[in-house]
Amino acid sequence: MGIARYIKDEKDSIKEVIYQSGIHVEPVYGPKNLEEVGFDYKNDLGDPGEYPFTRNIHPLGYRSRAWTTRQYTGFGTPAETNQRFKYMIAHGQTGLNVAFDLPTQMGLDSDDPKSAGEVGRVGMAVDSLRDFEIAFQDIPFDKIGSGLTINANASVMLAMYQAVAEKFGYTKETISATPQNDILKEMIGRGAWIFPVEHGVRLVGDTIEYAVKELPRCNPVSICGYHIRESGATPVQEIACAFEIAKAYIKNVMDRGLKPEDFVGRFSFNLNVYGNFWEQIAKFRAARKLWAKILREEYGVQEKKKLFLRGLFGGGGSGLTKDQPENNIIRSAYYALAAALGGAQTTALCSFDEAYTIPTPRAALLSLRTLEILMEEVGLRDTVDPLAGSYFIETLTKQMEEKILEEMKRVQEMGGMINAVAKGYIQREVAKQAYEFEKGLQNKEIIKVGVNKYTEGDHPEVELHEYNEAWADEQIAGLKELKRIRDGNAVSQMLKKLDQATRDGKNVMPALVECCKVYATVGEMTGVFQDIFGVWDEPSIF
Amino acid sequence: MVERKIRILVAKPDLDGHDRGAKVVALALRDAGMEVAYSGLHQSIDQIVSTAIQESVDIIGLSIMTGAHLPICQKLIKRMQAEKMEDVRIIVGGVVPKDDIPKLKEMGVQGVFPGGTSFDKIVQSIQSLF
Numbered sequence: 176m177g178i179a180r181y182i183k184d185e186k187d188s189i190k191e192v193i194y195q196s197g198i199h200v201e202p203v204y205g206p207k208n209l210e211e212v213g214f215d216y217k218n219d220l221g222d223p224g225e226y227p228f229t230r231n232i233h234p235l236g237y238r239s240r241a242w243t244t245r246q247y248t249g250f251g252t253p254a255e256t257n258q259r260f261k262y263m264i265a266h267g268q269t270g271l272n273v274a275f276d277l278p279t280q281m282g283l284d285s286d287d288p289k290s291a292g293e294v295g296r297v298g299m300a301v302d303s304l305r306d307f308e309i310a311f312q313d314i315p316f317d318k319i320g321s322g323l324t325i326n327a328n329a330s331v332m333l334a335m336y337q338a339v340a341e342k343f344g345y346t347k348e349t350i351s352a353t354p355q356n357d358i359l360k361e362m363i364g365r366g367a368w369i370f371p372v373e374h375g376v377r378l379v380g381d382t383i384e385y386a387v388k389e390l391p392r393c394n395p396v397s398i399c400g401y402h403i404r405e406s407g408a409t410p411v412q413e414i415a416c417a418f419e420i421a422k423a424y425i426k427n428v429m430d431r432g433l434k435p436e437d438f439v440g441r442f443s444f445n446l447n448v449y450g451n452f453w454e455q456i457a458k459f460r461a462a463r464k465l466w467a468k469i470l471r472e473e474y475g476v477q478e479k480k481k482l483f484l485r486g487l488f489g490g491g492g493s494g495l496t497k498d499q500p501e502n503n504i505i506r507s508a509y510y511a512l513a514a515a516l517g518g519a520q521t522t523a524l525c526s527f528d529e530a531y532t533i534p535t536p537r538a539a540l541l542s543l544r545t546l547e548i549l550m551e552e553v554g555l556r557d558t559v560d561p562l563a564g565s566y567f568i569e570t571l572t573k574q575m576e577e578k579i580l581e582e583m584k585r586v587q588e589m590g591g592m593i594n595a596v597a598k599g600y601i602q603r604e605v606a607k608q609a610y611e612f613e614k615g616l617q618n619k620e621i622i623k624v625g626v627n628k629y630t631e632g633d634h635p636e637v638e639l640h641e642y643n644e645a646w647a648d649e650q651i652a653g654l655k656e657l658k659r660i661r662d663g664n665a666v667s668q669m670l671k672k673l674d675q676a677t678r679d680g681k682n683v684m685p686a687l688v689e690c691c692k693v694y695a696t697v698g699e700m701t702g703v704f705q706d707i708f709g710v711w712d713e714p715s716i717f
Numbered sequence: 718m719v720e721r722k723i724r725i726l727v728a729k730p731d732l733d734g735h736d737r738g739a740k741v742v743a744l745a746l747r748d749a750g751m752e753v754a755y756s757g758l759h760q761s762i763d764q765i766v767s768t769a770i771q772e773s774v775d776i777i778g779l780s781i782m783t784g785a786h787l788p789i790c791q792k793l794i795k796r797m798q799a800e801k802m803e804d805v806r807i808i809v810g811g812v813v814p815k816d817d818i819p820k821l822k823e824m825g826v827q828g829v830f831p832g833g834t835s836f837d838k839i840v841q842s843i844q845s846l847f
Contacts, residue, residue: 277732277783281759289761292788293732366734366758406737493737497833530832531814532784606740613741617835626833642784713757717743 177409177608178615179451194454196411198574204566212573219464219573223559226471229464229572231518232483236559241550242514243521245322245487246539249274249299251646252653253310256299260314262536268543271314272322272523274298274533275332280367282328282701285650294647297533298324301332302654303661303694307339316340320351322397322487327369328701329356330378334687337390342692351392353443356382359420360399362596362711363605364406369701372597374708378683380427385684387438394443396424397486403601404447405493407609410458411575415582416601417444417462418469419592425474435474436481444486448510449494455510456562457571459488459517465576488519495530499625500637503527508545515555516562522546528637535638599714606716657694665693673703723847724774728756728765730781730789738832739780742810745836746778751843762792766800774805776843781811787820794825806846810834 182191192200201208221227224234233239248263248271249256260271275298278290284302285294294300299310314321325332333354340350358375361368368375379396386395400408400417408416421442428438446462448455466484470476491510495503507524514522524542526534534542549555562568589595596602615621622628673686683704690700727743729736736758747753754772756765769777777797781789786809797805808828809821818829828842 281732283732289732292785293783296785297733297783361734364737366729366736367732368734368758407741497831531812606737606744609737610741610744613745613836617837715755715757716740717747717753717755 178612178621194451195409196578208566208570212570214569227464227467229460230560230563237556242519243269244546245270245272245521245523247272247274250533251295252649253299253306256310257312270320275325276300280325282369284696284698285654294650296642300650303657303696304338304691305657307335311339316345317349323354326355326358326361326367329354330382331700333382335691337688338691348391353394353397356396357399359596360402363601364402368711370708371711376427379424381682381684383428383438384431385682394441397443397445399445401445401447407605410454411578411582414462414579419583419586423592436476439470440481446488447490448514449491452513455513456517457575460572461575485520487521488514489522490525492525495525496626497530500527502625511545511549515549531637599716603716661694666695669693677707722752724752725776725778726754726769726774727778728760729758730760730779733783734758735782749840762796766796776806778808786813790824790826
């Protein structure tokens with residue numbers, strides 16, 4: 176592991192190529208490489224749509240259906256967000272991916288002193304069901320699915336999504352939501368955690384259990400190798416961590432008496448696309464295969480559909496640069512191509528201005544257009560898994576698979592993912608990896624065009640998405656008004672019910688839905704949890 | 718005369734949890750021979766100031782990615798003035814648009830290092846403050 180290396184001689188001829196995952200790349204590949212890694216069509220690939228799904232989870236890939244595009248959207252007030260949702264849908268986007276502001280992600284109301292300066296800044300501010308009623312006005316819940324990018328209190332947002340859908344006349348059986356809900360990755364990267372590890376995982380378990388029983392079209396957890404990679408992990412570590420996290424959630428739900436067969440089909444994944452092109456493609460193919468194998472061999476899952484690694488392959492934020500930001504448009508196009516060649520079922524791209532700020536509408540639309548060009552213009556829908564059988568790609572896919580398994584074993588030796596996170600082992604490794612990468616960039620071992628090579632030319636500052644201070648005032652005024660007009664007795668009664676369910680170790684979701692329906696606030700509901708669970712004491716890694 | 722090591726608190730104020738930059742810079746400053754403390758996430762300004770006093774640091778380095786650098790720095794400076802910490806310097810890293818750099822400097826922030834600034838430059842700038 177470490178950084179990718181290109182060792183050259185004095186004539187600039189490449190002598191050696193080593194990927195971030197530690198794999199040495201040959202100058203030429205042929206049949207003997209496949210032989211060396213023991214490649215076997217049936218075992219290693221199988222036809223598309225057949226176990227182990229290396230080639231694709233669907234027999235015809237994008238021929239039967241292009242990928243779902245789901246740009247991450249949301250800022251300011253719910254009304255602003257509603258407008259942007261409609262704008263993206265009108266331009267061909269097929270699913271929503273909702274960004275919440277930090278106070279909402281941390282379970283704080285907009286009028287909490289700790290929220291000052293952050294209300295509506297990096298996503299939409301949500302205090303109560305009232306805000307969801309505005310944000311999702313006129314969104315067809317039975318046709319458009321929504322990713323909800325929230326973790327520590329994903330249970331609250333899933334409950335609110337159900338509550339708003341029911342309020343608009345949709346039944347809970349018809350709604351499709353994917354709360355991100357991956358608290359362990361939040362503790363490794365991204366950092367929007369609240370409660371101690373075991374309580375955080377319990378809430379994830381509650382949402383999975385509830386979704387399995389009550390929300391047939393919801394995918395209650397999206398396991399994010401993505402942010403672990405963003406935090407500095409190698410592609411191999413990204414997948415290994417994601418799978419070990421998934422295993423921790425599987426165990427929690429199995430301990431409630433459910434069989435993996437009954438719920439693993441609801442897991443989805445969020446994986447990253449930046450880095451070496453070939454390594455990413457091989458990563459996606461190896462991951463699809465390994466996930467199916469783990470489920471079948473370790474958990475005895477039989478039904479084909481439940482073995483699918485479904486999810487979003489996209490983003491690539493850490494690959495984008497602040498210098499020469501327009502280069503990011505080109506970079507993202509290649510990342511999207513890797514996602515398509517890797518068989519992404521759902522995708523999204525970071526926008527070229529994201530190193531500065533949350534995207535402007537123009538930048539977000541460019542990302543969407545990039546994805547549309549691949550599907551509509553240049554032929555990515557022509558045939559499924561077009562790189563299959565490539566001596567290089569198949570060798571690399573096998574090698575990635577082996578490296579991922581090795582890395583998973585290391586996590587198991589740390590006592591499994593929950594222990595590794597609680598002790599800070601993973602966080603320390605990822606930080607070290609990020610530091611190595613940054614050093615490589617600064618001493619030019621790693622090349623970034625426009626950053627440490629070909630830096631001539633303009634460095635235009637991009638047009639910035641403006642944060643509007645008035646949003647916070649508007650949001651806080653709305654909250655005040657809500658507290659005045661809602662039925663305060665009903666709120667305290669339902670919060671008491673939530674408190675009891677939480678203390679009794681019952682599934683918190685039914686009580687949360689009831690709380691949402693009487694307009695309890697995000698801060699009030701999360702506050703109930705916090706009083707009982709406390710706050711995570713982050714392990715020091717220095 | 719033995720030179721005392723520069724002591725710095727790398728801090729993540731408020732709610733933002735994107736700490737890759739903070740951790741990487743903390744490691745780089747340590748490799749450059751400084752004594753580095755890292756605050757951990759979700760720290761209030763009061764918590765940061767009290768850690769800074771406890772660790773008797775020479776500099777507080779804030780890592781801010783959300784765009785809220787102006788109000789956060791204002792709050793920190795006010796709090797430090799109340800604690801009479803005139804000798805403690807402040808530097809800021811993260812997502813900072815060019816136009817905001819002079820505003821931060823005017824406020825009393827002594828170094829601003831937007832994402833992508835080299836370790837060498839950060840280290841030299843810090844050393845030049847002493």
